Amino acid sequence: MGQSHPPFRSARGRRLVGGIRRWITTTAGVLALTGGTVAVSPQASAAGLTPVTGFGSNPGNLSMYAYAPDALPAGAPLVVALHGCTQSASDYYAHSGWPTFADRYGFAVVFPQTSSANNASSCFNWFEPGDSERGRGEALSIKQMVDKAVAQYGSDSRRVYITGLSAGGGMTANMLAAYPDVFAGGAIDSGLPAYCANSVSAAYTCMYSPPDRSPARWGDLVRSAAPAGTTSWPRVAIWQGTADTTVKPANATELRDQWTDVWGVGQTPSRTESLTGGTTLSVHDDASGRPAVEVYSVAGMAHGLAVDPGSGTEQCGSTGTYYLDTICSSYHTARFWGLDSDDQGTGALPAPTGLTVTGTTDTTASLSWKAVPDAASYVVHRGGTKVGTTTSASYTDTGLATGTTYSYTVAAVDSAGAAGAVSSAAAATTTGYTPTCHTTSNYDHTVAGRAYRSGGHTYAKGSGQAMGLWNAFTTRTLKQTAPGYYVVADSGCPA
DSSP states (O other): OOSSSOOOBOOTTSSOOHHHHHHHHHHHHHHOTTSOOOOOOOOSOOTTOEEEOOOSOOTTOOEEEEEOOTTOOTTOOEEEEEOOTTOOHHHHHHHSOHHHHHHHHTOEEEEEEOOTTTBTTOOOOTTOHHHHSTTSHHHHHHHHHHHHHHHHHTOOTTSEEEEEETHHHHHHHHHHHHOTTTOSEEEEESOOOTTOOSSHHHHHHHHHSOOOOOHHHHHHHHHHHSOTTOOOOOEEEEEEETTOSSSOTHHHHHHHHHHHHHHTOOSSOSEEEEETTTEEEEEEEOTTSOEEEEEEEETTOOSSEEEBOSSSTTOBOOOBTTEEESOOHHHHHHHHHTTTOSOOSOSSSOOOOOOEEEEEOSSOEEEEOOOOTTOSEEEEEETTEEEEEESSSEEEEOSOOTTOEEEEEEEEEOTTSOEEEEOOOEEEEOOOOOOEEEEEEHHHHHHTTSEEEETTEEEETBTOOEEEESSSSOEEEEEEEETTEEEEOTTOOOO
């Protein structure tokens, strides 16, 4: 699979037979999103990206590249980033934004690379059992890279994460299923459910019309791939553009069903949030109130990785083929994994008790809890992400959206700076919401993030109501009734 190219696998000799290679050549133009031909993957040579050898038996015939900030301390996290088809390690290093956050937060990044010797379009072979199952092929090569990086950089083996785009996303899902004892979290960008396919023909079905299986059946594919007796699972972020015609958005729904079932939580989100770039975030909390599965739906985005070039705190990456200017997915993924904070709950202090919401306004939530003896301070998390610290047993979170529910936890920090056990979660819902009305063309609604395009038609964000053709000549009225939720209101829209 790939962004615009078939997912064809070479024979076990790592080369395609001539007939299949000729077939790919003649059909690549039909399948390409831009009408272009198959791109040749450049070799990884970007400054700062280092080739690594001697990482094991390498049964998947992959290459290993890594980036580590200067003076990286021992015990730092490790991220594995898998490129998409027609891409390379250097391409992903240059565009994805991951080096920016490696420098900012302090962690190493491994960039595995496949080649045309493995797959005609340089795709990871996510649909081949011999390359995607535990202990086999490319999957084992990636695991060996993790072992090498942990030893070389002194990384914390409890804080290893994996992410990937398209075919790399499909392989990421498989790696999370096959190695839940290795990865603490993952991010699947424009990818597919774990073990959706086990052949080329099935790969196309998954890409364009994924099976509508029950959550339990999807979850069983993960459980059967994992070591027997596994009870601890990675936290999973799912990124998908609503206008993706290569990996259809239905894949994000099936991914959500798969991983929420694995976690034993419902498919209805605990809360939703509106982010930049027309992005809607749906959060599924675990029993303790921490996000277990997050789904990021980017309105109007085609197939690719969401980036947001610039120097702002939440910006990253650069645009290019399959790197789309919408929102910095790497920033939000890093925060979801907790890479922006060293407060990982490894200290000895007990969890604070009595966490209570003492008050809310349209944009704030005030919290209090019982003081923990010997605590020097407290760290407060919103939705699993650190939002502040305080030396008292109370905190007020600001800058929130109106009419929105947030989940908070607190941990006590000792004098050495180690955070202890995390408290039970408390939910706070901000007050108020003023509906707004917008009348303009379907094109402008989509550009503004109030609607999204799919198959030449326009649909209201949130409600999914049909609005007609996606163009500048069809005018509709939308009413925003909640953050990120719009309904068609042509008959009248009193605010």
